[in-house]
Amino acid sequence: MSVVLVINSGSSSFKYQLIAVDEGSREHEVLASGLVERIGEPTGAARHTTPAGTSEIERRIVDHTDGFGVMTEAFREYGPDLDDATVAAVGHRVVHGGKRFFAPTVITAGVEQDIDELGALAPLHNPPNLEGIRAARRVFPDVPHVAVFDTAFHQTLPPEAYTYAIDAGIAEKHRVRRYGFHGTSHKFVSESAAEFLDRPLAELRTIVLHLGNGASACAVRGGVSIETSMGMTPLEGLVMGTRSGDLDPAVLFHLHRQAGMDIAELDTLLNRRSGLLGLTGTGDMRDVQSAADSGDETAAAALAVYRHRLRSYIGSYIAHLGGVDVIAFTAGVGENNAQLRAETLDGLAHFGILVDADRNAARSRDTRIISTDDSAVTVLVVPTNEELEIARQTLSVS
Template sequence: MSFVLVINSGSSSLKYSLRDMQQQTECASGLIERIGQDEGIVTHEVAGDNKHPDATPSSDPQKFTTERRIADHHEAFAVMLEHFAQHGPHLDEHRPVAVGHRVVHGGARFFAPTLIDDDVERQIGELGVLAPLHNPANLAGIQAARHAFADIVHVAVFDTAFHQTLEPAAYTYAIDAQLAREHRVRRYGFHGTSHKYVSEQAAQFLGRDNAELRQIVFHLGNGASVTAIRGGQSVETSMGLTPLEGLVMGTRTGDIDAAALLHLARRAHLSIDDLDTLVNKRSGLLGLAGVSDMRDVLEGLERGDEAATLAFTVYVHRLRAYAGAYIAQLGGVDVISFTAGVGENAARVRAEALATLEFMGITVDAERNTAPGRGIRHISSPESPVAVLVVPTDEEQEIARQALTLA
């Protein structure tokens, strides 16, 4: 059997998943939260057929939750190993052949899954200047994992890697070229692991050759991005130098005139740090409606709440703008897919996002769109020349698959 342990390390969290790559299943997963705070929370969930031998037989998953102080990521990794030992599955019997690590920013250096050594660690740390909220946290998880599993292959899978196929016209900002080169200012794009996985799943579901398809993938979660994909390669994407640019998100602005921030700095006397907090943590749906969760926005919309209504219409307006722009860049489109928390669950968002494309024959079937379902599925009308799909993303599976190629 081939098992891969997937690690997604945040600034105060450690998310993990043990994957059986032969069976294409998840054996166990967990989340360790509030690392470095007074009271950490550990949640460990085991699939029904992978429980501790002493557990009561059942096909249902079992969830174990504990609270304890966890000083740092090294201790978090030790706690994770304790939970595998106590609750299963035993890592002695499910020994990983590789550990796959999600790394947010690979800059222009990393365009494929990469074996982690001391030099790669150093470069991931250096790229922290481009992703200060993410790369240092990713690196902390890598260091803890390499210490715990010194004899196992460790592989970095970069969010930005899928977008390394962007042409200069797509990734270049129109600023002073020398300054941009000096400080590595360009579009990098993010959510690449999800966009790659979803586009490949869509092609497989349709029984089409991915190399022949023009696809648009909307990854709509608390963070949101859209990518135009031609022949399996990213040709345009909404996020830029950082994960801030593009669509309206839970707490992030998405696109905004840079001069608006200069104006606020001068007139409202906001510092660089104040502006950073504003655009990343106090904007998006939260800034417009006072709530960052689309479910709450939709509830407000149903009640006729003015702020929620404005937030929803701004959100959808941006989706439509990008859909039109990317269809133009692709010269047409064969498949449009929605994924992630909002994309997979908010039928009204999906319907409204594509409502203005009926002139192209693209129609969302109301019954299909609102029907309950968890797997990949059609939501377009049978006569629609463009397939519109809901495709559940599985970034952990994609990270595991890429890590296994180097094991």
């Protein structure tokens, strides 16, 4: 097996996993995982987990480089020893690759510069991704570092799917188009579904529903993304924890004129104060579902909006795919909220979609079928594993 260190870096934190991957199969083993957070605050925190247990520390963590020092010290003290593990490569999640990056890419100074420049398209994500890359390259200078882009899987979208109907010159100059996100997850889940069903990936029409705090849908034909709900940014599409998803653009003009809101306030409204949070006061689906189950009408109405948007995309993607063979739910909400799955697909028997109540209600961490035996469409729950997908893609080019 080859060992890959996978890094997912944010502005004040980063997650990591040390994964041993069998390149000849889908076998793997997570050797360690962890989280370094509250970077730059008076008191930082770090957690390191191995099969033997979890260790935690609190101390000031000045910057990402200091954070990587905390991580490597945890490996030295609690294992596994990184020298003994012989790390083959370091894989980095990068949110936005624009049109430039359509595959996992070995990181060079030029690639760093491109990621930095693409920060204009993802100002909340690419800069911290890049900070983590630079810190990791300083700490691990002797192994290849590979960027795996959230947008890459969607580079196969046809022009009619990625083009917005605005002035073509302006769109070209300012790179305005649909890019799509969560591509690493959509790729992993669509391929895992085919493998689980023992059916050729090339023959399947699959709708993947990645439902977490961030949420997106993807139509996959033969393993290729042909349509996805997120757009130029991760704001478009489904209702999310704190993001609005689809919205009439004129709402922004109206709020500017009538409420005096400036660009920064509108950005905060749509990205941080909308979605389930805006509708109910909490962005956590578990809290919203619990409140609705207890008779809270506001929470119930919010869930109806959430499901309505989701069903709209399912119907649209059935049309684009010319039918559907598999619907796969994944991510935190998709994997764990059986009631949402059932109510979203209720009444879609005319599409050949029938959910088995007992199968759907059964809790499991494994990939499983939740549709009935006579359902024309196979409905699955497929736990996503973006870190494993990043590790695999990293090894493919390192």
